[in-house]
Structure formats: C-alpha cells, structure tokens
Amino acid sequence: MGTLNTSRNLAAPDDVYDLLIHAHEGKTKAESDAFNARLILILMNHVGDRDAIAEALALAEV
Amino acid sequence: MTFQDRYTLAYKTYPYEKSPDQDLPAPVRHPVVIVGGGPIGMALALDLGLKGVGVLVLDDHEGIGMGSRAVCYAKRTLEIADRLGCAGPMVEKGVVWSLGKVFHRNEKIYEFNLLPEEGHKMPAFINLQQPYLEMNILDRVHAARAEGAPIQVRGKNRVDAVADKGDHVEITVMTPDGQYTVQADYLVACDGANSGVRAMLGMSFEGEVFKDSFLIADVRMKADFPTERWFWFDPPSGSGASQLLHKQPDDVWRIDFQIGWGANRTEELKEANVRRRVAQMIGEDVEFDLVWSSIYTFQCKRMAEFHRGRVIFAGDAAHQVSPFGARGANSGLQDTDNLAWKLKLILDGTAPAEPLLKSYDAERIHGADENIRNSTRATDFITPKSEISALFRDAVLTLAAKHDFARPLVNSGRLSVPCTYDGSPLNGPDTLADGPERTRPGSPCPDVPLEGGYLLDRLGDARGAQFQILAIDTEAPARFTAHGLDCDVMRLSAADSEMLRARYLGAAPGAVYLIRPDQHVAARWAGWDESAVAAALGRAIGKEG
Structure with missing residues (x-):
C-alpha cells in the first residue's frame, strides 16, 4: 500500500478525540454536518496528496 | 415546399x-x-x-x-x-477580462485576478x-x-x-x-x-443525461459598468442555481441565468420578466437596454x-x-x-x-470526454445533486470567503484548455529524457516569442498538410522526405530564450520534435535519428510504422 499513514500516529489520542467531540458541543445536527464538511476539506488540503486521500476514502468504506 | x-x-x-x-x-x-x-x-x-x-x-x-x-x-x-x-x-474586437468576483447568496465571497502565462501571441481567451x-x-x-x-x-x-x-x-x-x-x-x-x-x-x-436550461440576456449599460466577471452561486430571490455576468464588445454585458429544466419558456422570455431578473442582479438603479434574450437548453x-x-x-x-x-x-x-x-x-x-x-474519432472523442468530464464536474458543483454534495459545496464556499486554499476548489467552470491527445494511435515515441510534460507527444505546441514574431506563426500548415521538424540545439538535415511528405526543418536555439527552454527542452540539452500540420507534437527525441523520424511520420499519417 502507498502513502496513507495507517500506523498509530497520535501522541495523545484521548486529547485529540476530546477536541473533536468538544468542537461539536452546542451545535445542531445541521451545524455539525456543515462543520464536519469544512473540517474534511481543511484536512484534505493539509494532506495534499491525491493518492493518500483516495486511500483514506477507500479505508473509510469499512 | x-x-x-x-x-x-x-x-x-x-x-x-x-x-x-x-x-x-x-x-x-x-x-x-x-x-x-x-x-x-x-x-x-x-x-x-x-x-x-x-x-x-x-x-x-x-x-x-x-x-x-x-x-x-x-x-x-x-x-x-x-x-x-x-x-x-x-x-x-474581443474583450479580455481579468478581475473576477464570486458571490454566494447575498454576499461577495472573494475576488481574483487572472494572471495569464506570458509569452503567447494570443490572449488566454476573449x-x-x-x-x-x-x-x-x-x-x-x-x-x-x-x-x-x-x-x-x-x-x-x-x-x-x-x-x-x-x-x-x-x-x-x-x-x-x-x-x-x-x-x-x-x-x-x-x-x-x-x-x-x-x-x-x-x-x-x-451520455449522462443532464438537463438544464439557461436564460441568456445581452444588455447594453447606459452608464459605466466594470469589466469584470461576476459568478453567483445560489443567487438571492430564487433566481436559479447560478448567474454569470461578463463583458462583451460594444458596451454589452452578457448574463446567463441558470433556471432549471422545468422553466416556463414563454413566461421567462417576457421582457418584463427578463428585466426583473437583470435588475435583481446588477442593481435596481442601473439603467440598461435589453439587446437580445434567449433560452438555451443542453444535455451532456x-x-x-x-x-x-x-x-x-x-x-x-x-x-x-x-x-x-x-x-x-x-x-x-x-x-x-x-x-x-x-x-x-x-x-x-x-x-x-x-x-x-x-x-x-480517437483524438476528438478523447477531447469530448475531457470536456464532458470538466463541464459535468462544474455542473455538479454549481447544482449539487444530493444533500451531502450541497453540504460540501457550501463548505467550500464558506471556507473560500476566508481562506485562499479553498478557492481552487470553487468550480464555476474551468476554462477550456487545449486537448492533449494522450494515447493517440498517431503518437510516436517520446525519448526526450526529462522533457517538459506540456510538450509530450499529443500536445498542442505552446507558443514562444521568437525574434520578429512567435513560434506558432511558423508552425503548422494552413495551405497544405505538411509536417515539420523542429530541431532545438541539435543537428538535423535541412529537409526531410518520407512517405510522400516533404518536411521543413526549423532549427532554433534556446540559448537566448528561457521560454523555449522551459517549454520544449526542460533539463535536456537539445531536442528534435516532429510537428503535425495542426501544431500538435507527433513525437520527440533527444537527437536526430532518420529512421526513427521516418517511422514516426508514417505512424502519424496512419501508416503503422
């Protein structure tokens, strides 16, 4: 497999997960959905690699 | 009859x-x-x-x-x-615009300035x-x-x-x-x-059946109005999925209202209704004459x-x-x-x-598929087909208002760029190591300023169907004949032209290009090889070489 990092990569997983959940607090379902869409676009741009994104999309299919 | x-x-x-x-x-x-x-x-x-x-x-x-x-x-x-x-x-006669503005619902989200690549005789578009x-x-x-x-x-x-x-x-x-x-x-x-x-x-x-229709209005402004392109996603007051305004010659602005497949043609074309849409877009106080209007429908x-x-x-x-x-x-x-x-x-x-x-068939179907793919992607962005697609589209527009990185994702149509015939049966070899991507076989030759004019003034054949050989900083004979075709050889040096080097040599010290009568590259090599050129010429005219 290619360029997507699927090994353990978060030094403080509980902290990061907490950030994500907290970010959604007080938001309606619609606001959360829009927030998630923006977040995906921001992270996609950070990854910046078509193949890695394609691998991530395949991985997300479960 | x-x-x-x-x-x-x-x-x-x-x-x-x-x-x-x-x-x-x-x-x-x-x-x-x-x-x-x-x-x-x-x-x-x-x-x-x-x-x-x-x-x-x-x-x-x-x-x-x-x-x-x-x-x-x-x-x-x-x-x-x-x-x-x-x-x-x-x-x-044509008008070139460079300042574009992008709107979403009630607000302008950003502006951009097109900075076309230099060194071309022709503008990026008119x-x-x-x-x-x-x-x-x-x-x-x-x-x-x-x-x-x-x-x-x-x-x-x-x-x-x-x-x-x-x-x-x-x-x-x-x-x-x-x-x-x-x-x-x-x-x-x-x-x-x-x-x-x-x-x-x-x-x-x-093909993919995609149905929509556009109300088109040409309006002549009675006072100054900026030479800008305005693209509107989800314009206010329900005027349709998108609106586009840009300038034409003779003080006429062209406006395209995307009004959906089910629009009532007769109603929409009534002058009062067209004027109402135009006024909503350009401002109620802007005076204009309606020059022409029409409804345009298409399918991909x-x-x-x-x-x-x-x-x-x-x-x-x-x-x-x-x-x-x-x-x-x-x-x-x-x-x-x-x-x-x-x-x-x-x-x-x-x-x-x-x-x-x-x-x-092969080359132009390749071109048509590229055009259909690009215009379908733009259509999907402008008129999202599902709830989640609309969610992402709005997310892009929201981010684009504040962050430059999101602006390349905004798709209000990608300007037609020339088609490169990758995989064409007429293409010959590409043995120019590290040669520029943009001049690989199948590509239309990019222009370059030369002494007293431009490269494209001297490439291609309007009066016949002659192929040409372009030899840059390498040896080549003065003429070359094969398969009943007599090819001119043009010799150039990139010593004084960084653009020629960047567009045709890349890291290579020299190159030989076989150019078709339509200014597309048929094949390219690092140096002259008579039998290879003859074979590529045969291939480029449909005689399997």
Whole structure:
C-alpha cells in the first residue's frame, strides 16, 4: 500500500478525540454536518496528496 | 415546399442563388460537402479550401444567426483562427477580462485576478459575440475564394437525405427551386446538437443525461459598468442555481441565468420578466437596454463514433456539453483543426483513409470526454445533486470567503484548455529524457516569442498538410522526405530564450520534435535519428510504422 499513514500516529489520542467531540458541543445536527464538511476539506488540503486521500476514502468504506 | 427559418438572422450573408448544379442531368461530385454553415462548418470549409480541397457548404439558412451565444473563445481557438488568417480582427474586437468576483447568496465571497502565462501571441481567451466570430471567418472565406480557394457556400440548401454509397455519399438537397442531388467523396455534418444528418443515419447520441436550461440576456449599460466577471452561486430571490455576468464588445454585458429544466419558456422570455431578473442582479438603479434574450437548453452527450464510412461529424453534432467552461464552440474548432489536414492527405492519396479517420474519432472523442468530464464536474458543483454534495459545496464556499486554499476548489467552470491527445494511435515515441510534460507527444505546441514574431506563426500548415521538424540545439538535415511528405526543418536555439527552454527542452540539452500540420507534437527525441523520424511520420499519417 502507498502513502496513507495507517500506523498509530497520535501522541495523545484521548486529547485529540476530546477536541473533536468538544468542537461539536452546542451545535445542531445541521451545524455539525456543515462543520464536519469544512473540517474534511481543511484536512484534505493539509494532506495534499491525491493518492493518500483516495486511500483514506477507500479505508473509510469499512 | 416552403422554408421556415428556425432562428433569426443577424446578417443575411449568403442569400439563396440557384446553382448550375441544380440543372445538370447528373449529380456533381464534390471532394467534401459540409452540412451546416455555423462557425464549425465554415471554419472547416476555410481550412479545407486554403489547402486546395474543393468544398461545398450547404446551409438551410442564409447567413449568420442572431445572439451572442458561444461568447468566450479560448487561446487554442484563437491560435487555430490565426493559422487560418482570421484571428486578428477577433482579438482586436474581443474583450479580455481579468478581475473576477464570486458571490454566494447575498454576499461577495472573494475576488481574483487572472494572471495569464506570458509569452503567447494570443490572449488566454476573449469574449466576443458569436456573430462577430462567424463574420470574421466568413470574411476570410471570401478573401480566400478571391485568391482561388475552391469554397462554395449555398444558402437555403437543406439536406433531406444522405446515403453512403461506399465509394461516395449521395446527398438529396431541397431548395426554393426544388430538389437536386449532389455527391461527395466525404460528407462532414456540422449541423449542430440536433443534427439532421445524425438522425437520418440513425446514429446514437448518448451520455449522462443532464438537463438544464439557461436564460441568456445581452444588455447594453447606459452608464459605466466594470469589466469584470461576476459568478453567483445560489443567487438571492430564487433566481436559479447560478448567474454569470461578463463583458462583451460594444458596451454589452452578457448574463446567463441558470433556471432549471422545468422553466416556463414563454413566461421567462417576457421582457418584463427578463428585466426583473437583470435588475435583481446588477442593481435596481442601473439603467440598461435589453439587446437580445434567449433560452438555451443542453444535455451532456456524445456520439459513440464520430464517423461512419464516408460521413463524419464535428462540433455540437458530435458532442454537446454544458456551457460551464466555454467548451462548445472551442471544442468544435479543435475538431476541424484535427480533421482538415487528415482529409487533405486522404483525398491526395498520401495517407490511408480508415486509419486516419479512426484517429480523428480517437483524438476528438478523447477531447469530448475531457470536456464532458470538466463541464459535468462544474455542473455538479454549481447544482449539487444530493444533500451531502450541497453540504460540501457550501463548505467550500464558506471556507473560500476566508481562506485562499479553498478557492481552487470553487468550480464555476474551468476554462477550456487545449486537448492533449494522450494515447493517440498517431503518437510516436517520446525519448526526450526529462522533457517538459506540456510538450509530450499529443500536445498542442505552446507558443514562444521568437525574434520578429512567435513560434506558432511558423508552425503548422494552413495551405497544405505538411509536417515539420523542429530541431532545438541539435543537428538535423535541412529537409526531410518520407512517405510522400516533404518536411521543413526549423532549427532554433534556446540559448537566448528561457521560454523555449522551459517549454520544449526542460533539463535536456537539445531536442528534435516532429510537428503535425495542426501544431500538435507527433513525437520527440533527444537527437536526430532518420529512421526513427521516418517511422514516426508514417505512424502519424496512419501508416503503422
């Protein structure tokens, strides 16, 4: 497999997960959905690699 | 039988005249008959006529249709027009805009300034009402004919039947004086999206069915108004999925309102309703005259094959796309650019017919698919098809208002860029190590300023179908002949031209390019190799080398 990092990569997983959940607090379902869409676009741009994104999309299919 | 015009003419340029062909006992044979006198048919007639190929254009109307229609002509189209000798007046008349504004619902989200690449004779694009384009091509046709180009144009000559007889095509033509028959070695149907020829032959026209319609308004502003392109996603007051405004010559602005497939045509075209939409967009206090308005519908479709036997299709007759990205007329002119030299070589007996016509299919279907893909992507962004697609689209627009990184994701149509014929059966080898991507085989040659002019002034062949060899900082003979073709060799040095180096050499010290009559690269090497060039030339004219 290619360029997507699927090994353990978060030094403080509980902290990061907490950030994500907290970010959604007080938001309606619609606001959360829009927030998630923006977040995906921001992270996609950070990854910046078509193949890695394609691998991530395949991985997300479960 | 009476003739009913399907559209209003802007200029009656070729009124019906009875042709001597109509009274002859036997049908006259023409090398090429073109059905349709729009920009595609007329550009092909000009290209063939300049090459000395006898060509007859049959048009069921008598001139140039009204309305700005295609509006935007990209650089490659202007380069093709320049090879044919009619780009000058178009560029002079056309409008170039560089400042764009993007709106979402009630607010402007950002502005951009196009900074086109330097070193090209032609601008990245121009805006020009379609009748001016057609008039320029037609003026050039008249000039070429005066110099002896064998081009005939017959107005009110409607094609009622087409039959491929194997060694020629028989065409039944209706005129105000009744029916007559002509024959052609090849027939090219440039008769538009509702091609009658395509229907007569029962040929397929399929693709992703996408239906929408656009209300188009040309308005003349009574006071100063900026030369900017405004694109509006989800405009306020429910005016449709998108609105586009941009400038044309003569102080006329073109506005396209995307109003959906179910729009009531008669209601929408009422002047009061058009004026209401325009005022909502440009401001209630801006005074304007309504010059022209129309409703335009389209579907994204193409034919499965662009030729069958001796009948060939070009332009909208062969493929139709959404207007986002200006890919209709621009791709049609690339069809004619691709086809003219091939027909010339076939009719001269220099090249085999079927392989070259198959290469026309392969190359231009590749182009059509690229255009359909691009215009479909723009359409999906502008008119999201699902809730989640709309969510992401709005997320992009929200981010784009604040962050530059999101702006490349905003898709209001990608301007037509020339098609590179990757994988074409005509392409030869690419053995130029680390050569630039943009000049790989199949690419249209990018322009470069040279002493006293531009590279593209000297590439391609309007008057014939000659190939050329471009030798940059490497040895090559003065001329080269193979397969009945006599190739000019042009020698250049990149010593004084960083642009020539960047666009044609990359990291390589020198290069040899084989260039087709349509200015596309057929093959390239690091140095001269006579047998390799001969083989590539054979391959490029359909003789498997």
